[in-house]
Amino acid sequence: MFFTRKRTDGREGQKFCDATDLVDLHSHILPHIDDGSDSVGESLEMLRCSYAQGVGKIVATPHFYPNMTNPVDFLERRSRAVEALAAAVAERRALGEKIPNVYLGAEVAYFDGISRSAAVFDLCIQGTKLLLVEMPFERWSETNIGELISLKAKGFQPIVAHYDRYWSYQEKDLLDRLLESGIAIQLNAEAFLRFGTKRQALGMISAGAVSFLGSDCHNMTTRMPNLSSAVNAIEKSLGCGCVEELMADAAKELDAAEVIA
Numbered sequence: 450m451f452f453t454r455k456r457t458d459g460r461e462g463q464k465f466c467d468a469t470d471l472v473d474l475h476s477h478i479l480p481h482i483d484d485g486s487d488s489v490g491e492s493l494e495m496l497r498c499s500y501a502q503g504v505g506k507i508v509a510t511p512h513f514y515p516n517m518t519n520p521v522d523f524l525e526r527r528s529r530a531v532e533a534l535a536a537a538v539a540e541r542r543a544l545g546e547k548i549p550n551v552y553l554g555a556e557v558a559y560f561d562g563i564s565r566s567a568a569v570f571d572l573c574i575q576g577t578k579l580l581l582v583e584m585p586f587e588r589w590s591e592t593n594i595g596e597l598i599s600l601k602a603k604g605f606q607p608i609v610a611h612y613d614r615y616w617s618y619q620e621k622d623l624l625d626r627l628l629e630s631g632i633a634i635q636l637n638a639e640a641f642l643r644f645g646t647k648r649q650a651l652g653m654i655s656a657g658a659v660s661f662l663g664s665d666c667h668n669m670t671t672r673m674p675n676l677s678s679a680v681n682a683i684e685k686s687l688g689c690g691c692v693e694e695l696m697a698d699a700a701k702e703l704d705a706a707e708v709i710a
């Protein structure tokens with residue numbers, strides 16, 4: 450299911466995404482739950498901004514830190530945030546506003562024992578077994594890697610959140626090991642926008658090592674939705690067909706997911 454298919458098509462520089470084809474797998478658009486959106490109003494602004502960039506599907510992935518909260522409290526707070534956002538989105542749509550479909554997940558901070566935890570069932574993207582995991586910001590141990598592999602063996606689909614934020618710490622062969630084990634990789638849009646990381650990020654896309662992109666947007670000031678900028682950079686270097694394929698694959702993974710707003 451997760452692949453190392455070479456992605457490039459000779460249509461470099463052409464434009465593919467102009468409507469609602471983009472899938473943003475990583476965002477902090479739910480209000481009042483983490484260090485993301487501060488209000489329902491800001492969440493709506495983030496959604497409008499995403500839609501204007503061509504995002505048709507966006508997954509809300511609030512931080513879940515097992516050392517700071519327990520799953521029951523987190524899920525309760527998340528439900529309240531969803532309720533508030535869904536009501537506001539319904540109101541805006543009734544007025545004719547275009548807003549991306551919102552899906553629900555979490556950005557789960559890695560913990561030892563994650564593969565044995567019953568909590569992960571409720572932290573997957575709702576309706577799927579896709580689990581977005583934020584790994585330690587240091588060189589990963591065999592235990593860390595083993596937990597991801599165990600999650601996969603148990604039928605979950607672990608997705609390493611923003612791999613671009615850890616790759617400098619890791620052994621050179623780690624990416625191959627992850628892909629061989631069926632672990633999926635998500636890159637943040639910012640990886641394609643910085644001189645120091647752009648080349649490596651494009652190389653990973655070209656090698657078929659990336660399954661999902663995310664804006665990891667937190668607000669409308671310092672960490673705004675920015676997926677289209679990354680997509681433009683990919684289209685320019687690797688061709689529009691590359692984005693088309695990446696987004697079609699990502700959308701397919703969300704086929705069974707529940708739209709919550």
Ligand SMILES: [Fe+2]
Pocket residue numbers: 475476477556665
């Ligand atoms: Fe995040």
